[in-house]
Amino acid sequence: MRIFLAPMEGVVDHHMRRVMQVIGGVDIYVTEFVRVCDHTLPRKVFIKYSPELTQAQPKIPTRIQLLGSNPEALALSARKAAKLGAPAIDLNFGCPAKTVNRNRGGACLLDDTDLIYQIVSQVREQVPPSIPVTAKIRLGYQERDSYLRNAQAIEQAGANELIVHARSKQDGYNPPAYWKYIGEIKQAVKIPVVANGEIWNLKDFIQCREESLCEDFMLGRGLLAHPDLAKEIKAYCQGHEYTPMPWSEIAQHLHQFFLETCAAYPKKYTGNRAKQWLHYLSRHYTEAAALFESIKKTRDFSIIDTALKNHYS
Numbered sequence: 001m002r003i004f005l006a007p008m009e010g011v012v013d014h015h016m017r018r019v020m021q022v023i024g025g026v027d028i029y030v031t032e033f034v035r036v037c038d039h040t041l042p043r044k045v046f047i048k049y050s051p052e053l054t055q056a057q058p059k060i061p062t063r064i065q066l067l068g069s070n071p072e073a074l075a076l077s078a079r080k081a082a083k084l085g086a087p088a089i090d091l092n093f094g095c096p097a098k099t100v101n102r103n104r105g106g107a108c109l110l111d112d113t114d115l116i117y118q119i120v121s122q123v124r125e126q127v128p129p130s131i132p133v134t135a136k137i138r139l140g141y142q143e144r145d146s147y148l149r150n151a152q153a154i155e156q157a158g159a160n161e162l163i164v165h166a167r168s169k170q171d172g173y174n175p176p177a178y179w180k181y182i183g184e185i186k187q188a189v190k191i192p193v194v195a196n197g198e199i200w201n202l203k204d205f206i207q208c209r210e211e212s213l214c215e216d217f218m219l220g221r222g223l224l225a226h227p228d229l230a231k232e233i234k235a236y237c238q239g240h241e242y243t244p245m246p247w248s249e250i251a252q253h254l255h256q257f258f259l260e261t262c263a264a265y266p267k268k269y270t271g272n273r274a275k276q277w278l279h280y281l282s283r284h285y286t287e288a289a290a291l292f293e294s295i296k297k298t299r300d301f302s303i304i305d306t307a308l309k310n311h312y313s
């Protein structure tokens, strides 16, 4: 079984990926989507989204996700990303954002199976065979109706793996996720299928596994809310007892994340990333909710720094 950390634009950057790697349990990471218009992207764009490309070994295994609708530009950009050392290329056919869809990218392509096929096959042709090409879809655009034809087209176009977010674009991020549709896909294709959507705890995982018939899972908001969920899931699958990570340990990671992101982002955004993560953590830890309330209105580095430190020292 593999666990993936979901790509999340504006949330899961390389700082977050590093924290998750230190906490453990995640096998595969994916960058935020990198938008490709009509040209091959320059090296610096790939390095910005995936500084992991320049890391010494062992690198955090981070796939590069591309989003766009121009097969040729996507294919040439994918080839470049592979040349720069991306361990795999993922193609985004699930983003619901209006600006993205207006420019014919992301989820709106779910209604154009032929174009999905063209994109995947041209990308597959340009990327060396040793580098997997994967695709991430939703169940459909307005309705949950295009998942089987898109999954089959993606497989026929030569993709090595398919990640399915078990909702339509219209469903947004609202519960529930429709895992049983992933099970239908799983039975219709031979390539590995990764189940995604609404796994917040072990119980959700067990039900998702049962309905999706999958062996691989991608966790997004659930892992941000409960950062050792991947470890808990793996312990459960291996039949081991699991002792949950105490809040003090999470708080220590949060503090380190705060320091790193303060150094990396402009001063006017001081604390924003840490508060954003804290907001997700509040769903699982009562301490996080109280901490969030106490710092949500301040941008003062030392106030936030002290508040975070107080939670573990």
Ligand SMILES: Cc1cc2nc3c(=O)[nH]c(=O)nc-3n(C[C@H](O)[C@H](O)[C@H](O)COP(=O)(O)O)c2cc1C
Pocket (backbone or CB within 6 Å): 006, 007, 008, 009, 010, 011, 031, 032, 033, 065, 092, 094, 095, 136, 165, 173, 196, 197, 198, 199, 218, 219, 220, 221, 222
């Ligand atoms: C803030 C946010 C940003 C996201 N950005 C991306 C993205 O860049 N690429 C992508 O494929 N999916 C993106 N997603 C979708 C997630 O990868 C995932 O499919 C979705 O959140 C469902 O999984 P979850 O219920 O485990 O969070 C994003 C989701 C959220 C909430």
